[in-house]
Amino acid sequence: MSVIALNDVVKRYQTGHETVEALKDVDFRAERGEMVTITGPSGSGKSTLLNMIGLLDTPTEGHIRLDGRDVTDFTEDELTEERRSEIGFVFQDFHLLPMLTATENVELPTMWDTSVDRHDRAVDLLHRVGLGDRLDHRPDQLSGGQRQRVAIARALINEPDILLADEPTGNLDQDTGRTILEELTRLKEDENIAIVSVTHDEQMVGYADRVVQLIDGEIQ
Ligand SMILES: Nc1ncnc2c1ncn2[C@@H]1O[C@H](COP(=O)(O)OP(=O)(O)O)[C@@H](O)[C@H]1O
Numbered sequence: 627m628s629v630i631a632l633n634d635v636v637k638r639y640q641t642g643h644e645t646v647e648a649l650k651d652v653d654f655r656a657e658r659g660e661m662v663t664i665t666g667p668s669g670s671g672k673s674t675l676l677n678m679i680g681l682l683d684t685p686t687e688g689h690i691r692l693d694g695r696d697v698t699d700f701t702e703d704e705l706t707e708e709r710r711s712e713i714g715f716v717f718q719d720f721h722l723l724p725m726l727t728a729t730e731n732v733e734l735p736t737m738w739d740t741s742v743d744r745h746d747r748a749v750d751l752l753h754r755v756g757l758g759d760r761l762d763h764r765p766d767q768l769s770g771g772q773r774q775r776v777a778i779a780r781a782l783i784n785e786p787d788i789l790l791a792d793e794p795t796g797n798l799d800q801d802t803g804r805t806i807l808e809e810l811t812r813l814k815e816d817e818n819i820a821i822v823s824v825t826h827d828e829q830m831v832g833y834a835d836r837v838v839q840l841i842d843g844e845i846q
């Protein structure tokens with residue numbers, strides 16, 4: 627069963643008297659262990675689609691299923707809980723907190739949680755992304771690639787089924803970008819997660835199991 631599935635999704639934005647149809651009857655799915663990369667020109671609906679998959683925004687029409695459960699009509703609180711437990715987010719500019727160490731940044735999404743093993747899991751994840759010797763470094767003491775590894779570890783702390791990555795290599799040089807892509811490929815297999823990314827990076831397209839091309843709100 628697809629971990630995330632969108633069926634006949636339409637998204638319209640209303641601004642004043644004008645309506646923009648950003649997504650037109652989109653069908654999309656992703657499976658565990660698969661990296662799907664979304665490409666397309668600026669304004670084609672990539673961010674809108676990623677926001678639907680990440681349950682950050684709701685469709686105007688159509689259905690979204692998470693692990694077979696229809697979440698289309700979930701309340702904002704229910705969607706927040708699904709996001710927290712099922713989806714990890716990685717961004718182009720890392721979004722790390724500068725005053726916290728690598729370990730503390732990774733632990734952050736679980737700070738409210740009283741379960742005992744979050745510190746151990748944070749340390750374990752940092753080891754697995756090759757930062758076992760950088761646990762107490764702050765972001766300004768890390769390279770761009772190392773910061774993105776911290777962000778990836780943080781995205782995995784709640785053991786999500788889906789990792790969403792918006793231009794994850796956008797701020798990295800080509801070699802560093804490649805190491806991050808190799809890392810993501812390994813993690814998708816080890817953790818058996820679906821990775822859905824948006825990118826302009828041709829190199830990234832080469833690491834995808836499947837490429838989804840969006841033009842003018844339609845999947846080609
Ligand atoms: N919040 C919004 N309000 C109105 N129009 C929007 C909004 N977000 C996106 N759009 C429009 O929807 C279309 C798709 O945008 P977007 O998903 O950001 O494309 P991409 O990420 O591929 O550049 C564009 O025409 C954009 O102007």
Ligand SMILES: [Mg+2]
Pocket residue numbers: 672673674
């Ligand atoms: Mg965009």
